[in-house]
Amino acid sequence: MAELDFVDALKAIANNPAARGLEDDAAVVEIGGETLVLTHDTLVQGVHVREDEDPADIAWKLVAVNLSDLAAKGAEPVGVLVSHMLGTGDDRFVAGLREVLDEYSTPLLGGDTVRADGRRVWGCTAIGRATHTPVPDRRGARSGEAIYVTGALGRAMLGISDRDSGSVNDLAYRRPRPLLTVGHKLVPHVGAMMDVSDGLLLDCWRMARASGLGFALESEAIPVADRDRFDECIRWGDDYQLLFTAPVSAELPVPAARIGMVEGAQPFLSLDGRILDPKDGLGYRH
Numbered sequence: 001m002a003e004l005d006f007v008d009a010l011k012a013i014a015n016n017p018a019a020r021g022l023e024d025d026a027a028v029v030e031i032g033g034e035t036l037v038l039t040h041d042t043l044v045q046g047v048h049v050r051e052d053e054d055p056a057d058i059a060w061k062l063v064a065v066n067l068s069d070l071a072a073k074g075a076e077p078v079g080v081l082v083s084h085m086l087g088t089g090d091d092r093f094v095a096g097l098r099e100v101l102d103e104y105s106t107p108l109l110g111g112d113t114v115r116a117d118g119r120r121v122w123g124c125t126a127i128g129r130a131t132h133t134p135v136p137d138r139r140g141a142r143s144g145e146a147i148y149v150t151g152a153l154g155r156a157m158l159g160i161s162d163r164d165s166g167s168v169n170d171l172a173y174r175r176p177r178p179l180l181t182v183g184h185k186l187v188p189h190v191g192a193m194m195d196v197s198d199g200l201l202l203d204c205w206r207m208a209r210a211s212g213l214g215f216a217l218e219s220e221a222i223p224v225a226d227r228d229r230f231d232e233c234i235r236w237g238d239d240y241q242l243l244f245t246a247p248v249s250a251e252l253p254v255p256a257a258r259i260g261m262v263e264g265a266q267p268f269l270s271l272d273g274r275i276l277d278p279k280d281g282l283g284y285r286h
Contacts, residue, residue, distance in 0.1 A: 035130035039069035055089035056096030066126035067178035074187025075128030079109035083123040136193035141211035154225040154233025193244035201282040217260035
């Protein structure tokens, strides 16, 4: 099954309101007077990380991409559960895990270990506590709002060929930094919000589809790390910047580029007035 077909099949099962119709990056659970945010991501060797990636960098990225989903909900980390496939460099994985957890003051709560043949796979579940309600939702965009993104897109794409240099681009790929503080500041001001993991265009389409509205983007307004590779920068992904909508009149508490407007009453994605077909490779899909 294609990824979208598989997710559509799961939607018939995930009928609890906390699942948000599987249209979001996280589940939102109200329990004991608290609102918890739960998310899970998996990394596969040779797919999400290089075959010969330093296991310390894999551990960092595994946790960071999950914390990025919490950032997009304005949540503060409560802890993580990590699954690890044993093999070479296990000590380096532990070292990297300690580094990222210390950096973001996030407890390790548990997880699982396995050993098997083939490509190695790692998983992480992150648990967060909402700092503001309602918790932002991909479905929360409203017609007439502006579309914003934080930071420059495409740095991780450039970093994959700038290996171990310690440059901004190299670190964007190997050790992405979840924007937890930025998300916390933005959460009272936004309509919809998510992190950019699979490319700006694809993630804009996902938000547009979930909200049932059109997203009209302007290429000149989109900040990218390399203007000569603009198309790749907005499709490649692994950016972990925050994509959100907010009223045009909103006074945002953090720097962000206004890249378009929410329009109409039907989902669509356009760039400089040209309608983009979601089947035409907007970004990364499995």
